[in-house]
Amino acid sequence: MTTATARPERDARKRHARYQYRDSKVAYLLLLPVVILLGIFVIWPAVYAGYLSFQNWSFYKAPEFVGLDNFLAVLKDPLFWATIRRGFLFVLMTVPVMLVLAFFFASLVVAVSRRFATVLKVSIYIPTIISTVIASIVFVLIYDYSGGLLNWFLGYFGIDPIAWIGDPAWALLAVAVPAIWLGLGLTSLIMVAAMVDIPMEFYEAAAMEGAGWWQKTRYITIPQMKNVLLYLLITGFVAAIQQFELPLIMTGGGPLDSTTLPNLFIFNHFRNDINVGYSIAAALLLFVVLGTVSALVFKVLNSEKLVD
C-alpha cells in the first residue's frame, strides 16, 4: 500500500493483475455449478438438436446425414406455415387485449386507496398462480356444450348453444380467453410498478392546467411507460406464440388443427412422427425467429446496463 505513491501505475497494474488472478479461481468455483448445469441441460441439447436436424434419425435406426432435407421439408410443409400464421393470429387475439385490460386495471389500482389496491393486486395475481392445467380444465367446463356456464348464460338471451372448443370457427378464440386471463396478472403488476414510479409532480402540474384523466394518460402515463410497454409487448408476443399447454389440454390442437399453435405442432410431431429430424428442424426454425426477437428486446432494454 505504501509503495503505491512511488510508482503508482506499474504497481497498480501489478496489484490489479494479482487481484484478477485471485478472483479467477474463486469466480470459476462459484460459476462451476451454473455452467455445468446449463452446459449439460441447455447448451448440449441445443448443439445436439442442431446436429440431429441434419440427420434422418429415429429411435429405431442409426442416424443418416441428409443435409438440409429436413429444413426443406419443413419449409415446404403447408401445415407448418399454417401453424405459424395461426401463431401470429393468436398473438393478435391475446396480446393487445391483455395490454389494454392490464393498463386499465393498473390505472384503477393506482387510483384507489392503498388497502383496496392490495385487494385488487392480489385478486388479479391469483390467475398467474393457478397452473395452466387447472385453468384449462376449468375453461373446458365453462365451454361445455350442454352444461357449461357460457352456453347456459347465452341461453338467457335466446342464443343457441355453441360448441366453443368443438367448432373450428370458435376454438382458437376459446383458447385465447384463458391465455389472456392467465397473463393478465403479471402484466398488470409490472404496469402498476411502472405507474407508481412516475413522479407525482407531472400529474399535479397537469391537474393545475385542467387536464382530465384521458389527457393525463395520453400525455404523461403512456410516454413515461414507453420502455415498460415495449418490454410487455415483446414478452407478451414471445409468451403467446410459445403457448401450447392450453390447447394441448383443452383441445389437443383440434378440431381440424384449428388450435395447433407452433409449439404444439412441434410437440405433437415429437410424439407422433418417426422422423425426429423434421420436428427438430421445425423447432430450430422457430428458435431462430423467437431467439432473434428476444435477443433484440434484451439488447434494447439493457443497452446501457450491459456494461461488460
Added chain:
Amino acid sequence: MVDPRRPEGHRRGRVHRGGTVPARLDGHRRFQGEDRGHPNPFQFFPEVWKWENYAQILADPTFTRTLLWTLLGALLFTVLSLSVNSLAAYAFARLEFRFKKTLWVLVITTMFIPGMTILLTSFIVVTKLHMLDTLAVLVVPGAASAASVFFIRQFYLNIPSSLEEAAMLDGCGRIRIFFSLFLPLSKPPFVVMGITAFLAYWNSYVWPILTITSPDKYVLQQYLATFRSERNTELGLLMAGSTLAALPVVILFLIFQRQIIGNIKMAGLK
C-alpha cells in the same frame, strides 16, 4: 362438442390431424353419460355442501403422497436454484476474472433458447444419464437459469462497493463476503426468484409427463390430469383436488406478495 381430452389420447396416432374422432366421441359420451345433471352454474352456493369431496380426497393416500412429493421436489428445486444462480450472479456482478465476458454471453444466450427447441434432445440427455423416473430429473435440469442469474446480478450490482471494501480491509475473502455480506442482503431478489422457481416446479406439466412414468412418482399436475381421464365422472373430486393443489401457492403468494410487487420494479426494466 365437449372434448374431455385425455393426455393418453395423444399416443393414439396423429391426434392433431383429426384422426382420433372416435376416441374423442367415446370420451365425450362417457363424460356426458355418467355425469348427468350438471349443477346450475349460476347458483353460487350449492344446495348441499359436499365437503365429502374434500374429505375423500384428503383421505386418499395417493393425493396426500403426491402433494408431499411435489412439495419436496419444489422445495429442493427452489433451494438448488437459488444457491447455484446466486453464486453465479455474485461472480458476474462483483468479481474480475478471465473470460468473464465470454462466459456471460454464453450464460445469457441460453435465455433465448425456447424449451420446445431442446425438449427432445434434453429428453435424450436425461435418458443417457439414467435420470428418467427419478426425483433428480425433475429437480436438476431446470435449476440453473440465466434469467435468474441476470435478475439477482442486477440486484448485486446496486449494492455499494464501500461495504465490500470495508470487509476486505478486515481480511474477508470473496466467499466469506458473499456469505456474510451479500447473502443477508439478498432477501428481495431471493423472494422473487424463489417464488418463481417454486411456481414453475409446482405447475410444471409437460416435462413430468415425458420423464416420469411410474404413477407412484407422479407430480401434482400430472396426477390431476390423469384424474380427469381415469375417473372423469368425479368432477367434484377433481375440483377439490385442484383447489387443494392451488392452496399452498396462494398462501405462499399472500405471505410474500409485498416483496414480489415491490421488487418487480428492479427486474431491470427501466
